[in-house]
Amino acid sequence: DVKVTQSSRYLVKRTGEKVFLECVQDMDHENMFWYRQDPGLGLRLIYFSYDVKMKEKGDIPEGYSVSREKKERFSLILESASTNQTSMYLCASSLSDRAWYIQYFGAGTRLSVL
Amino acid sequence: AQTVTQSQPEMSVQEAETVTLSCTYDTSENNYYLFWYKQPPSRQMILVIRQEAYKQQNATENRFSVNFQKAAKSFSLKISDSQLGDTAMYFCAFGTGANSKLTFGKGITLSVRP
Numbered sequence: 001d002v003k004v005t006q007s008s009r010y011l012v013k014r015t016g017e018k019v020f021l022e023c024v025q026d027m028d029h030e031n032m033f034w035y036r037q038d039p040g041l042g043l044r045l046i047y048f049s050y051d052v053k054m055k056e057k058g059d060i061p062e063g064y065s066v067s068r069e070k071k072e073r074f075s076l077i078l079e080s081a082s083t084n085q086t087s088m089y090l091c092a093s094s095l096s097d098r099a100w101y102i103q104y105f106g107a108g109t110r111l112s113v114l
Numbered sequence: 115a116q117t118v119t120q121s122q123p124e125m126s127v128q129e130a131e132t133v134t135l136s137c138t139y140d141t142s143e144n145n146y147y148l149f150w151y152k153q154p155p156s157r158q159m160i161l162v163i164r165q166e167a168y169k170q171q172n173a174t175e176n177r178f179s180v181n182f183q184k185a186a187k188s189f190s191l192k193i194s195d196s197q198l199g200d201t202a203m204y205f206c207a208f209g210t211g212a213n214s215k216l217t218f219g220k221g222i223t224l225s226v227r228p
Contacts, residue, residue, distance in 0.1 A: 004158075031214050040123070042205065042220035058215075090159065094214045101147050101209030103216060105159040 003027070006091050006106035013113050019078040021109050023091030030096035032074035033103065034058075034066065037088040046089075049074055050096065081113045116141045118208050120219035127196045128227050134181075135191040135222050137206030146210035148182065148189045153221075154202040162204070165189065193224075201226045 007022035025032065033048040035058075045058030047066040055066050063085060067075045074093075078085055088110050092103040117140045127133040139148070150162040165173045165182050172180050177194045193200055206219040 033215075035218075040220060042120075043218040045215065048215060092159075096214070101149070101214040101216060102161055102164065103214070105151075107158040 004091055004093055004104050004106040006089075006109050008109050009107060011109055011111045013078075013081050013111065015082060015113060017078075017081050017113075019081045019111065019113075021076040021078075021089055021091075021111070023074045023076070023093075023106055024072050025074075025093040025104070026072065027093065027095075027104070028071065029093035029104075030071070031094045031103075032068065033092040033094075034064075034074065034076045035090040035092065036060065037090055037108070043090065046076065081111075083113050085111065086113045087111060116143070116146075116208050116210065116217045118206050118217050118219040120206055120222050122222050123220070124223045124225070126225045126227060127193075129196055129198060131196055132192060132194045133196055133224065135193070135204055135206075135224065137189045137191070137219055139187050139189065139206075139208050141187070141208065141210065143210045146208060148180075149207040149209070149216070150178070150180070150189075150191045151205045151207060151218075152200075152202045153205065154199075159205070163191065196226045198226050198228060200224060 004025045034046040035043040049055045049068040065077045091106040094103045119138045146167045148165045153159040163175045181190045203221045205221045207216040209216045
């Protein structure tokens, strides 16, 4: 079974802090994704990566950056956390075989910025 | 750009009954893939069912089936013999293009009543 692990289920940070959300997958997937989930807004793509050191902006990249130094790990960075970044963050991964587009998700990190 | 619309924010169904969740999408692409994902309360998102647009036959997975109407750009999910474990948020998603990015709808919260 594919396993996507997010390092924290719950995180509380203060405004202005630099925040790292970590995601690791164990299935040698090429693609990895970071989403933000908010009530009434569904899942919105922040960034995705299709290879090591490669990244592309999603729909809402402002205030975020990402890092992918190793194939299995994809980090989301909030350079200076703000209260409007309080949300649920979901990581996902998929194979590069575009025939199926199946994404496998982590359990999510609920981030509160105070 | 593709859009996915789930117009019903919430639905409720009695255990053992059948329920249909609606989804419409908009695209100019001819080849694409459609998915329903399930997110149980406080648990990670999992794939329920998938449909390839070039296949006319509707996908079925045990109690879950879809009604795919390509001309109408409609992709509804039917859950038969609803169970308490079906209580979850359900997301409709669309994928196409050169990478495996998905566009998600806003989701629908389904409650199964005992």
